[in-house]
Amino acid sequence: MSIDKETAAKVARLARIRVEPDRLETLAGEFNAVLGFIEQLGEVDVEGVEPMVSVTPMRLKRRADEVTDGGMQDKILSNAPDAREGFFAVPKVVE
């Protein structure tokens, strides 16, 4: 399985990372190096093996479904690159 420039461009788009067209060739080459390395996993007999979900055999804890925190709009917004009138501000999404 070899990744070409088109696939590299598609992956970059899915990951929402802008990659200039002149970098795609190099990027595809790097992907292929990594994928060539992980290709080895194909040698392992995994017939009947369960994929790992949790590394420690413990149940995730549950807690009562109640509000434990909140009422801190100013703190939530304090690190926003652009916040106005109590909201996060972003470029226009809907025309």
Place this chain on the structure above:
Amino acid sequence: MAELNRMTIAAARDALRAGEVTSVELTEACLSAVEGAGALNAFVHHTPQIAMEQARAADARIKAGDAPAMCGIPLGIKDLFCTRGVPSQAGSRILEGFRPEYESTVTQNLFDAGAVMLGKLNMDEFAMGSSNETSVYGNAVNPWRRGNDDAPLTPGGSSGGSAAAVAADLCLGATGTDTGGSIRQPAAFTGITGIKPTYGRCSRWGIVAFASSLDQAGPMTRTVRDAAIMLEAMCGHDPKDSTSADLAVPDFEAMLTGDIRGRKIGIPREYRMDGMPDEIEALWAEGRRMLEDAGAQMVDISLPHTKYALPAYYVIAPAEASSNLARYDGVRYGHRATLAQGDGITEMYEKTRAEGFGDEVQRRVMVGTYVLSAGFYDAYYNRARKVRTLIKRDFEEAFAAGIDAILTPATPSAAFGLGEMSDADPVAMYLNDVFTVTVNLAGLPGIAVPAGLDKQGLPLGLQLIGRPWEEGDLLNGAYALERAAGFVAKPGKWW
């Protein structure tokens, strides 16, 4: 008491309690050591004011007589930990300017115990790297050098700043995190001790996430005893992390008897790699001899899926990273790219992430995106998770057969030169974690202990791997190894 910054945590604790020294004095000594060590680029955000306030509070608490072991001990904190009001960037441009409104559980635990924060420590961007060369702050530099050669060496990564700071006596201990070896490899490269506890021992809450099923925090210190003391203060159940273990935290230090008679130490044959340097082979043999002399029994074991650990890791870790790092969108915190006229929200995401993430992080996010994408999920991601099950099973079978701990080299080489790997493909750098990554995949505790110097005078480390939740026993094994190895070398001060 000269050079207070060179004390161990244990000695400082005892001196504080005996009234022979104050936390203010210790903290001032460390702050001035930090100030004089700019060339190491270990500390990247300095918090002297917080440190002095905490030191004064610690002194008052010690005077009142209710001081826990870590009270008044000056520490460095890896930049991956969110610390309230203090820059916490995970070594990334995308978190430039981010000042958390909250405190990570691990740092809160340390501060509750009275510990003092000197500042934040350099690291690979989002903990992705083995040489600290992917950091937005520039390289951290190893205080060790090859003999009289002044070529700068890597302190390892990703906890490179933590390792350099502890080895250069800038602080008494530092926090680290370990996803594939990021505590143990830098510890080995700088001649210090670092333990990654069992997955779930330390809360991950407030630690910037890389690969959530693998990430664990742990202490980096100058001795095994210090690691025991500091680990105890860091860990404990936390309702805010659903994978945090609801188990009592033992008194780890009390378990350091040094008595390992009758313990069965496994020597895994698959860790004897082709092309492994003779010095690593010799160090490993020396480690076996030392543990045997201390009364332990060496047992040859097999962990047949070892070879597949790194490939499985380089599917699972990027997959989880691509998901975790989706949150950096330029909306809620950190960097946002300057947009052109007419740019919409997609351009904002794409430009922000292209500017904010460095090359290695971009590569891993995209590899993760690829292995999770439709059509490849089963072939890569699910297969890697099945291999992970087999890797864990290898260890379970060894422990079920009566093995108490496993001895391996910590790294396949000593510290290498900064820039030396820049022309290699990414996979060559990944091989640094070949002996450590299995431990993360299996969720086990592992510790690196300095055990000798190579021909060029650089430190080399050995790794002990323990049973899940038995960090106390593991630390005791490491303590026996430390005593036998008698590693006392320090880097000559050039910075």
